[in-house]
Amino acid sequence: MSTNIDVESAPQGTGANTISLLLGHPDPSTLMKPDLQTTIQQLLSQPQGLKALQYGSEQGAPTLIRFLVEKINREQGLAIGAANIMIVGGSTHAVDMIARLYANEGDVVLVEAPSYTDSLHIFRDHGLELRGLPMDEQGLIPAELVRQITRLKAEGKRIAFMYTIPTFHNPTGVTLTEERKRMIARIAQANGIRIVEDDVYRDLAFDGEAMLPTTFYALMQGENVFSIGSFSKTLAPGLRVGWLVGKAGEIENFVNCGTTQMGGGANPFAAQIVAEYCRSGQWTAHVEQLRSLYQRRCETTLAALKHYMPSTVHWTHPTGGFFIWLTLPQGFVAADFKKTALAHGVAVASGAGFFVHPDDGKRCIRLAFSFAALPDIERGVQILGGLLSG
Amino acid sequence: MSTNIDVESAPQGTGANTISLLLGHPDPSTLMKPDLQTTIQQLLSQPQGLKALQYGSEQGAPTLIRFLVEKINREQGLAIGAANIMIVGGSTHAVDMIARLYANEGDVVLVEAPSYTDSLHIFRDHGLELRGLPMDEQGLIPAELVRQITRLKAEGKRIAFMYTIPTFHNPTGVTLTEERKRMIARIAQANGIRIVEDDVYRDLAFDGEAMLPTTFYALMQGENVFSIGSFSKTLAPGLRVGWLVGKAGEIENFVNCGTTQMGGGANPFAAQIVAEYCRSGQWTAHVEQLRSLYQRRCETTLAALKHYMPSTVHWTHPTGGFFIWLTLPQGFVAADFKKTALAHGVAVASGAGFFVHPDDGKRCIRLAFSFAALPDIERGVQILGGLLSG
Numbered sequence: 001m002s003t004n005i006d007v008e009s010a011p012q013g014t015g016a017n018t019i020s021l022l023l024g025h026p027d028p029s030t031l032m033k034p035d036l037q038t039t040i041q042q043l044l045s046q047p048q049g050l051k052a053l054q055y056g057s058e059q060g061a062p063t064l065i066r067f068l069v070e071k072i073n074r075e076q077g078l079a080i081g082a083a084n085i086m087i088v089g090g091s092t093h094a095v096d097m098i099a100r101l102y103a104n105e106g107d108v109v110l111v112e113a114p115s116y117t118d119s120l121h122i123f124r125d126h127g128l129e130l131r132g133l134p135m136d137e138q139g140l141i142p143a144e145l146v147r148q149i150t151r152l153k154a155e156g157k158r159i160a161f162m163y164t165i166p167t168f169h170n171p172t173g174v175t176l177t178e179e180r181k182r183m184i185a186r187i188a189q190a191n192g193i194r195i196v197e198d199d200v201y202r203d204l205a206f207d208g209e210a211m212l213p214t215t216f217y218a219l220m221q222g223e224n225v226f227s228i229g230s231f232s233k234t235l236a237p238g239l240r241v242g243w244l245v246g247k248a249g250e251i252e253n254f255v256n257c258g259t260t261q262m263g264g265g266a267n268p269f270a271a272q273i274v275a276e277y278c279r280s281g282q283w284t285a286h287v288e289q290l291r292s293l294y295q296r297r298c299e300t301t302l303a304a305l306k307h308y309m310p311s312t313v314h315w316t317h318p319t320g321g322f323f324i325w326l327t328l329p330q331g332f333v334a335a336d337f338k339k340t341a342l343a344h345g346v347a348v349a350s351g352a353g354f355f356v357h358p359d360d361g362k363r364c365i366r367l368a369f370s371f372a373a374l375p376d377i378e379r380g381v382q383i384l385g386g387l388l389s390g
Numbered sequence: 391m392s393t394n395i396d397v398e399s400a401p402q403g404t405g406a407n408t409i410s411l412l413l414g415h416p417d418p419s420t421l422m423k424p425d426l427q428t429t430i431q432q433l434l435s436q437p438q439g440l441k442a443l444q445y446g447s448e449q450g451a452p453t454l455i456r457f458l459v460e461k462i463n464r465e466q467g468l469a470i471g472a473a474n475i476m477i478v479g480g481s482t483h484a485v486d487m488i489a490r491l492y493a494n495e496g497d498v499v500l501v502e503a504p505s506y507t508d509s510l511h512i513f514r515d516h517g518l519e520l521r522g523l524p525m526d527e528q529g530l531i532p533a534e535l536v537r538q539i540t541r542l543k544a545e546g547k548r549i550a551f552m553y554t555i556p557t558f559h560n561p562t563g564v565t566l567t568e569e570r571k572r573m574i575a576r577i578a579q580a581n582g583i584r585i586v587e588d589d590v591y592r593d594l595a596f597d598g599e600a601m602l603p604t605t606f607y608a609l610m611q612g613e614n615v616f617s618i619g620s621f622s623k624t625l626a627p628g629l630r631v632g633w634l635v636g637k638a639g640e641i642e643n644f645v646n647c648g649t650t651q652m653g654g655g656a657n658p659f660a661a662q663i664v665a666e667y668c669r670s671g672q673w674t675a676h677v678e679q680l681r682s683l684y685q686r687r688c689e690t691t692l693a694a695l696k697h698y699m700p701s702t703v704h705w706t707h708p709t710g711g712f713f714i715w716l717t718l719p720q721g722f723v724a725a726d727f728k729k730t731a732l733a734h735g736v737a738v739a740s741g742a743g744f745f746v747h748p749d750d751g752k753r754c755i756r757l758a759f760s761f762a763a764l765p766d767i768e769r770g771v772q773i774l775g776g777l778l779s780g
Contacts, residue, residue: 023445025444025445026444028440028444031440031443031444032434032439032440032443037434037435040430040434041431041434044422044427044430044431045427049422050418050421050422051628052628053421053422053626053627053628053629054415054416054418054421054626054627054628055413055415055622055627055628056628089479089630089653089657090652090653091652092649092652092653093649093653095652096490096648096649100486100490100515100516101515104495104517105494105495105517117651118648118651118652119648119652120648121647121648121651121652122647122648122649122652123648124648125490125491125647125648125649126490127494127495232445236443236444236659237443237444237445237654237658238441238442238443238444238445238446238654238657238658238659238662239443239659240479240653240656240657240658240659257511257512257515258486258508258509258510258511258512258513258514258515259482259483259486259512259515261507261508261511262480262481262482262485262506262508262509262511262512263479263480263482263483263630264627264628266630267479267628267630267657267660268627268628268630269626269628269629269630269660270657270659270660272628
């Protein structure tokens, strides 16, 4: 998770005297729970612990893969098998591997406008061209996808894939509606466009996973679609463990690629810790607690916005995840406001970095309610409100 | 470390009833030592433990960077600073990042013939063209480098970098001599060719680091050269922790690239374990033990080869690392011999996979003395000798 959304403020943004609404970091109090400590301690004296220090299975810890197969099939009414999953070193690893193996330099990657800064950065590092697809409070706009496809066909450009964060989107917190998701899936299928679904916030649905729209993976029956999950938001980012779902033959490509073969599977030791924590049922219970914890933080933030913001400020209303997206009144420039806010002790992310064309975000800021303590969130929003009302 | 050198035999190669001279895996008995267990247990109750579960510093754990700066400066008589080092998720991560950020599709990467299978695989995954540089018992042959550079200039091809494993080379076990290293450094400097030095076996010098040739990084005073180190061979591959040395501005490029920003530093939790293990002096003591352990294994293997192999078989004489390289008598085909050996209960790696042009390795096999127990190594070599004498 970039501390680099705007470099200059990152240090202050995480400094002691600044209220950080900048970073999508999990609540620190949720990271080293006694049950996780116990899991790690037990692992050290078990054969799996020793095994996990050696080069691992390229596909990933079988215990963890079994757990994820059951979870995904139960939650999404699917019938995937172990061959459809690979353990990865966080969503970063999956996004990078997909860009390496499923795109060529000069190809176009379609992304939401706005989208996740660091994924855009990875695509650029691979020499890929980015095209932004406008979105609103219901998520990506299908007509914009059609328009972009037509334009690219005319330009003779190859589309490598569409990268989307459909659930509790980063940076907006918006969830793509079921209706639009089905339309987009049909458009993608009709045009042979692969969808890369970055769904790392899905497990943080305040009302539970059952209330969420179907995944792209389910809608497209696993054809021409990759789905990415992660334990970074729901256990510990520092372990670097996530998962990638795809067709068996495609997962095989990832398992057999150079980095996987050389490294011997993604973070075997950390993945074994996660595997044990999941197998024992502790992770499922932990996620339940996180859902209500982040729901409370989100509600506090929304209430504070309602109370302290002038009517000229608009914001999204997430039902899960870490983020709320603000549109500032006419005349405000987010990059400048960000500096002013920081000078008053509140760190926020200005919108420009989330867009292929920075100007599109010049009146937007992202608030993360995941990291700061509740009273700080309230005070932070009050300060921001004051600055915007002045 | 690929189990995929030849896929078909990998499972048997690691099976219970087969003597595996196939894989460059560390001796399992060295992996979960009580002092490492203690280090991990202590970390769980320390603030650094909690911190290491959050997104980490993009450059890597400061404690570990400090330790590596001192180690490298002491061993190589350099004066690098923290800005010259980045912690990576094993050498895999460094090799992949370099290919992503310092090469474009279609560029040429110069590699030793033979070279490390999985690095070749990573370069191919990035759409890079490989050219092999012949080597002998003294390592890469400078004249061959000059010849290849001339040829590529004539072809109008761009050389992204030269990838070399100068110390206890994988797969041959050969160490590039000081004299040749200086010649190659001069050739590279004269032609503006970047050198990527994969030096992950350097710490396993049987007679100690002081007896080794200078590194390319030192010879080239850090100009146009990257040096890669790893804890996979000297602590635990499953932790996925290594380091990358380069110019401050270049390390900054890696720290600021998309994957680093998104992931928040390479494996923060595992890296903190390694940091504590190094800071306390335990790693240095551990490496001392590994050196004599692997020296004994190497000597046992060489003695067995001398005793059991017909005079028509030739092999290298490593002074460190994990591997010995055999050239089979006329008339033998390594790929077939590998199958025969496996049928007789010994797994070896056939040479083809280590070459850009597989035919160049058709009479060669790699023996790893790192993994199997001493009596098994001896028995394995005896079986191989019998098959080659028949």
